Amino acid sequence: MQQTPMTVRGVDLLREELNELKTVKRPRIIADIAEAREHGDLKENAEYHAAREEQGFCEGRIQEIEAKLSNVQVIDVTKMPNTGKVIFGTTVTIVNVDTDEEVTYRIVGDDEANIKANLISVNSPIARGLIGKEVDDAVTVTTPKGDVEYEITAVEYI
Structure with a gap:
């Protein structure tokens, strides 16, 4: 299992x-x-x-x-060295390349996810697009409204 x-x-x-x-x-x-x-x-x-x-x-x-x-x-990401890479549990700040809108998400398990608290499921399209990327990487996320391009501005292991 x-x-x-x-x-x-x-x-x-x-x-x-x-x-x-x-x-x-x-x-x-x-x-x-x-x-x-x-x-x-x-x-x-x-x-x-x-x-x-x-x-x-x-x-x-x-x-x-x-x-x-x-x-x-x-x-527990607080016990891991911050390599700048987005992994499960990290807090990621991204900027929408088109609108300059900045948002910070924490990537969590399905049971913890709460979009109103900026906690996104590791299985969500945004998280799947971010996992494995690093600060300054550009990420294209497919949303219901079409593809959106983001730039990762911060990755925190907090």
Whole structure:
């Protein structure tokens, strides 16, 4: 089975979510189910069915996170020498050659990606175009609106 790359922060966030699900949410749902059972007839007890459904989602998410964590490859770029090359986990500043618009992205795993926070998936078209390139390289990225040319102005291992 192929390992999934993830940053230290991504792994920490998954572990926090798992802890929250196991220590806070799971016990609350169990209490909700017990309380709903006390209301009698389970066939027409909406609170009971809602709590059981929530329990299913919670247990499914716990299993999903545990599976991800068992197959994760943690990559900490802060412990690597900065060669100027774009790799998983680096923070890259690029400038659109046509518009001079500058943007900084961090290349992360699929689970960590959040475009609003400038965290892009290693599997995104922009990241795929940047991986392996270096500062001052020109990169052409195919977007839904057509090809866009960027110049890499900074690569940080932070």
